[in-house]
Amino acid sequence: MDSNREVLQEEATARRGPTSGDALPTNVRELISDVASLRLAGDSTQLIDQIRDLEDLTSAIAAMQARAAVAFDLAQRRDQAAAGVAPAKQGEGVSAQIALARRESPSRGGRLLGLARALVVEMPHTLAALETGQLNEWRATLLVRETACLSVSDRCAVDEELAADTGTFSGAGDRAVVGAARAAAYRRDPRSATDRARHAAGERHVSLQPAPDTMAYLTALLPVAEAVAVYAELTRHTDSLRSHGDPRSRGQLMADTLVERTTGTPGGVSSVEIQLVMTDRSLFQGDSEPARLSGYGVVPAEWARTMVSSGEGQRGEDLQVFLRRLYTAPGTGDLLGADSRARLFSANQRRFLEARDHSCRTPYCDAPIRHHDHVIPWHDGGPTSTSNGAGLCEACNHTKELPGWRSSTRSGPRHTIDVRTPTGHTYRSLAPPLPGSGPVNGSGPVNGGGAADVASASTGRLDSSIRQAGVPRHSERRTAVLATSGSS
Ligand SMILES: [Zn+2]
16 A cells, blocks of 8 residues: 555544544444334335435445545554565455455455545545435446546546545446546546546456356356457357358257367266265165255255266266265264374375365355365364364455454364454354255254265266275165264
């Protein structure tokens, strides 16, 4: 952060910060109980007034939250400077703490802190409009977003020109707000459009979101030229296949082509590992307990069985299905795993952590697992065991290593990690429930669980040796289930 911004941030915070001896409230809890004790208004006219006033209150709260975030950022930077943290590293972990407090993902926490800084430090008129309900948090976000590439002075000037706190945007919708901000920004700094484009290209990414009916959205955000090129190529290939009599629809062909080109395999799924976690009853006895697919979430048992069995035979010789059995601990929904003296997690331990944790273990973070982390670090004597292991995304793994952050495991019905932040707040991370462990209330052991299989499918033929090793005979299975949860 440049010094100009820092000075502005100090000034903005000092205006509303606590001073000794003042009687103004800092306790939000009382406000919450005041709101909870409100009564609904009696007639329609009053109800509309009430809805409007509550809307204004929501905006005012968002503004105050922004001020608090900026003040927290400043306080943390001061603490870090006092502790000898290098200037370039000061501010690290701040947005992660705000994210935990707001029950948001770390990446959203970063955006919220950026929004707060822009509003409090550079856009006082927009902040005032938020405080008075003339803008809601989303419209204020739009103004911040559309001026993101301007210098501090240009952004302040645009804020003043728009003067959102004087009723400029009364009756304006989202598009009108964006249009006005964009026009003012272009006038102020015509080059900012180019900078925006460059900045936007840096944001390119591919993401995966679950869709209903065991479908998923694979989304790519790309510079327009590349997006058009990909689409044109898919269209061209599709047209050529259709002209040769392929009966599939255009949509189906384009989707199939995308999968084949990306995975490099006709039919789509190749030696890329697809991990299914399901109970042995669902796998072998037609039970309906849903399974879990890594990177996706819950899938119906029937779909999972089809996925595993279609691996047998239909696909090429080089493709294999691995079945591994992971039994849940007696009376709990936790997966069992072996300890190791090595510093690095073994391939089996890593696979186990991915099966158990499903996604990053930081509360509210849904990001895919990128690191297999020692909860208590190896250099502090933490063992390389699955109970001391956790799946984390890259950003959360970095945050965990910052000064003042500490994690520990605790015993519970499921694998549990306590994350302690530099302010001394503790957040609990519970491993997601395993298929077959039923709804878990966190208060005790769950029955009906037993054994979970990980069908770790480099999808294809169910190799006979693996079949013998992985698929238990009936007596074995019953013994295992009885030994683990007492269910039959
Ligand atoms: Zn994460």
